[in-house]
Amino acid sequence: MTPFRLSLMALLTGALSGAGVALGMGWIDSLSRLLWGDPVLEGLDRGLPLGWSLLICGGCGLILSLLHRPGPTTLLPELRETLNDLNHPDQAPKRDEGRGLLGAALAQIGGGAVGPEALMSRMAALISQRIWRGRDQKLQAATVAGSLGMFGAPLLGGAVVGEAPQPNRRQTFLDRWLPGSLGGLAGFAAFHGIGAASGGSLQRLPYIWPSTLGEDLGTLSAGALGGVIGCGLGWLLLRWQGWLERRQLLAHWPWWPLLTGLLLGACMHWLPLVPFAGEDQMRPLLEGQNSNEAWLLLLSAMVKLLMLGLCLETGWRGGVFFPLFLVACAIGMGLHLLLPDLGSLGSWCGALTGALYRYVLPAPLAVLVLGLALLQGHGAAGLLIGLGMAQLIRLHVSPDGGPPPRH
DSSP, rough: OOOOHHHHHHHHHHHHHHHHHHHHHHHHHHHHHHOOOOHTTTTTTOOOOOOHHHHHHHHHHHHHHHTTTTTGGGOOOOOHHHHHHHHOOGGOOOHHHHHHHHHHHHHHTOOOOOBHHHHHHHHHHHHHHHHTTSSSHHHEEEEEEEEGGGGTTTTTHHHHTHHHHHHHHHHHIIIIIHHHHHHHOOOOOHTTHHHHHTTTTTTTSSOOOOSSHHHHHHHHHHHHHHHHHEEEEEEEEHHHHHHHHHHHHHHHOOTTTHHHHHHHHHHHHHHHTTSOOOHHHHHHHTTTTTOOOHHHHHHHHHHHHHHHHHHHTOOOOOOOOHHHHHHHHHHHHHHHHTTTSSSSSHHHHHHHHHHHHHHHSSSSEEEEEHHHHHHHHTTTTHHHHHHHHHHHHHHHSTTTTSSSSOO
């Protein structure tokens, strides 16, 4: 098969999968808005009846408990697992894809503190498999790259997929990744998927650039402090999730998804920023519509971080990109309210985002592209400082808190 034909197939595969994923996520978004309403999804409704949130979240948890009773094969793979399955198809375990997708969609609708990218990437891979019947396995990697154009940055897909070792990286880029990314972005944009995924966050936030030496020093200080705090948050999440994973919660008690759902329902009543992925909550938060005090923002962010780890280990499967972004921005907003003269809101949010992502994700390039895409240019200096701080800290401390690993 000629390189041109491979590129054309990757382009079509990416476009079709991106369109299919956009349609699927559009249905999930419509059901969520019908069930909860915009104020709840945006984290602005503080009058939601406790009984209603417990009923819906608990009901979703009950269904998830029943879906996942057969075992771990019913759980949606995380993004890194999907990429590993694509790169090593002979070693990919058998999965109950139907239960996994249904459970992940239910987690999105039911208020799970997880993001959509794991569900979207799995949907894209399965659509590719159905179209091409496995005739070219690497086309599925191009499809995943294309579907990750949901963040408004098609380069993100290449940064993530490119982390896997490949014998001919340049040829893979030309034949599969580039057309797959463009096709996926085009297909997703055609069905307005990018707007649905990003929630329109930060589009109306004014750009603030340092203009004096004092402002430069404030940005530098906020970036450095935010970088240290972001690394601490990443360390906490990894330690918390690792501790939960070792307990094998679902293997010992199948009703953990129900308990997690009830906790989400309680959080939805008292801490409305905790449930959901966070894309709809971001714009009201950063534009000042969410009038929470600093301590409440900090508390909500910490609880969301803990609920993210709990959701991932108790059957409420999804991704981490958007929840961690909201955690970083909520803490950045809280610290900006406490220290208004030190840096800007963008520098705080950028530094925390860069450091938190870098501590959790393996590739600096993916972190840089993801951070710039989500922040949409705001706090770019803070992002670079936070990313640099996290890189320095990771050189001396391994992600699990011990000494750096020997290579």
